Amino acid sequence: MSVSEILDVVATAAPEIRSGLPGRRTKIDEQNRSGERQLAADVWADELLGDRLAAVDSVGAYASEERDEVENVGDGYLVAVDPLDGSSNLRSNNPMGTVVGVYDDDLPTTGRSLVAAAFVLYGPITTMVVARDGSTTEYVVEAGDRRDVGEIALPEEPTVYGFGGRVPDWPAGVADYVETIEGELKLRYGGAMIADVSQVLTYGGIFAYPMLQSRSSGKLRILFEGAPIAYIVESAGGSSSDGTRSLLDVEVTEVHQRTPVFVGNADLVDRLEATV
Structure with missing residues (x-):
């Protein structure tokens, strides 16, 4: 079974997804499984990726943040996708992305079942x-081709931080932690997890969407966002946490289960766990 083939399909679809965004910025009268009102772009990107990945021989099931259930399509890996992370940025023309986790186990499962993430x-x-295979690599995608631009390792000296959620809704421990690091790091938060995590991978630091007073599990989904991003950051020499343990060790009992997410340099994540 070929993980590379799965990743190639995502790379090939990326320029098509990007070029199709301008005419799909409006909301539709549908909500996804998490109760969020969908954009036309969310549904379109999900259908495109679902169809393309279902046609890959090494894909056994497709799960999406935009679909209620896991769809069995054959024998092989289970692919979990957030088709348009940060799609609310589409209206304001700010960055967004696609997240993919390739699992070698039935869903729901822990992040330890990941064999690749992107x-x-x-x-x-x-x-x-x-x-994949313990390392993280960046590619430039042009016309569906992936051009390797080098392996990624988190810089040892962190520079940036970004925390989601409303500040008054943060638990006291999270607020205390941010107060300790805001004098050391530069605030970088753009409302799309992918863009903010990319800043952390490039400059070092920490990204978080924490637990909230109104929502103890935070906002992000473990299978579609938390575990794949943790796998990427940990493979680049960083750490991840839900506040107490690696996101890869979080027990998952529901496909759309949410989790607090903290990813970045190990020292910053360790300090976070000691505070919250």
């Missing part, structure tokens, strides 16, 4: 970051 970032250029 994200595509639709920024000024289209890039694809892939983690």
Whole structure:
């Protein structure tokens, strides 16, 4: 079974997804499984990736943030996708992306079942970051081709931080932690997890969408966002946490289960766990 074939399909679809965004910025009268009102672009990107990945011989099932259930399509890996992470940025023309986790186990399962994870970032250029076999590599995507631009390792000296959620809704421990690091790091938060994680991978630091007073599990989904991003960051020499343990060790009992997410340099994540 070929993981590379799965990743190639995502890379080939990326320019098509990007070029199809301008005419799909409006909301539709549908909500996804998490209760979020969908954009036309969300549904379109999901259908495109679902059809393309279902046609890959090594894909056994397709799961999406935009679909209620896991869809069995054959025998092989289980692919979990967030088709358009940060799609709310489409209206304001800010970055967004696609997140992919390739699992070698039935869903739901822990992040330890991941054999590869990737994200595509639709920024000024289209890039694809892939983690597999213990390393993380960045590619530039042009006309569906992936051009290797080098292995990624988190810089030892962190520079940036970005925390999601409303500040008044943060638990006291999260607020205390941010107060300790805001004098050391530069705030970088753009409302799309992929773009903010890319800043952390490039400059070092920490990204988080924490637990909230109104929502103890935070906002992000473990199978579609938390575990794949943790796999990427840990493969680049960083750490991840839900506040107490690696995101790869979080027990998952529901396909659309949410989790607090903290990823970045190990020292910053360790300090976070000691505070919250």
